[in-house]
Amino acid sequence: MSQRKAVVLLSGGLDSTTVLAIAKSQGYEPYALSFRYGQRHVVELEAAKRVAQAQGVAQHVVCDIDLRTFGGSALTSETDVPKHDSAEELSAEEIPVTYVPARNTIFLSFALAFAEVVGATDIFIGVNALDYSGYPDCRPEYIEAYEAMANLATRAGVEGARLKIHTPLISMTKADIVRAGTELGADYSLTLSCYDPDESGRSCGHCDSCLLRIRGFQEAGSSDPVTYQAA
Secondary structure, eight states, rough: OOOOOEEEEEEEHHHHHHHHHHHHHOOOOEEEEEEOOSSSSSHHHHHHHHHHHHHHOSSSEEOOOOGTTTTOOOSSSSSOOOSSSSSOOSSSSOOOOOOOOOOOHHHHHHHHHHHHHHTOOOOOOOOOOSSSOOHHHHHHHHHHHHHHHHHHHHHHHHOOOOEEOOOOOOOOOOHHHHHHHHHOOGGGGGOOOSOOTTOOOOOOOOOOOHHHHHHHHTHHHHHOOOOOOOO
């Protein structure tokens, strides 16, 4: 029997790398989808390519879309990426300037189209509602609403091939994610989570994403294998 196909959104970071490993462990044949969307650095795409190759995906597609046309985020403009000394300084009460307007909606829409083309009814995305930066498009109610819409908006959906959006990390802490990926053999040395790495690809160690990642490895009792810039 052939494996069920699944589209996996792959940024090259900790979360999406873990999600890819989870999808494979559940028996899916993964089709990875990444984006060159005008982000302030593209070294994350190099990480995504490394991860896709290491985990043996059926296909890895990198889509080009230019969200710098709109800006509105520190990741798609020249606005400085906020830096902090510890994860305890982060607040989930305010949506930070690293939020990219409608990014997950845009990414999921591309994933939806890709899934229809390759004949997949499953999409995996690494959203998380616990250790995250307060993004509105990482919440369970958003995913539920999008899934409902997707099944109304596609040929596959209206013909009875129900689409499922999988969010295996939605209620996990970063430490839980590190443990899960480690158990599945995910190679985190290939990944990049930083919002503001230097030209050589070293993580800054002080942006929201770095701090949450660092805390996750510490709480998991593991050593983060990526290289960080000097403090």
